[in-house]
Amino acid sequence: MWVVRELVRLFVRIAACVVVALALAALLAAVSAQGFAFDARILCIVIGCMLLAMAGVGSGSNLERYMDANVTKVSWGVIPGFDASKRNPEDPTLAPGAAFFCSGLAVILVGILI
Numbered sequence: 001m002w003v004v005r006e007l008v009r010l011f012v013r014i015a016a017c018v019v020v021a022l023a024l025a026a027l028l029a030a031v032s033a034q035g036f037a038f039d040a041r042i043l044c045i046v047i048g049c050m051l052l053a054m055a056g057v058g059s060g061s062n063l064e065r066y067m068d069a070n071v072t073k074v075s076w077g078v079i080p081g082f083d084a085s086k087r088n089p090e091d092p093t094l095a096p097g098a099a100f101f102c103s104g105l106a107v108i109l110v111g112i113l114i
Helices: 002-031 038-054 062-069 098-112
Strands: none
Touching: 002 098, 038 098, 062 098
16 A cells, blocks of 8 residues: 555656646746747756756755655545555655656656657
């Protein structure tokens, strides 16, 4: 169960990073002279590189503690008395660096493919 939960959390984080990068590119395209494709390509690559740099921070950092404290709760189906996103202390969790690394690669890939 914990493997599925952590994979879902990873995919949600990757999707959120891609959506934010594309939304920022749309805003930049609205005020710049270039088109959306050019702005999205540059901005996605820059944001992806920033995410890769954040992945290199390592464990035990302030960023890791912040990400652990503010875990977004996702309700995939509400069962009374059961929270599918709540983890047990003995369950392993995915390191924030891995989430940043995968998100950075995904955003750079989107930037290259645009």
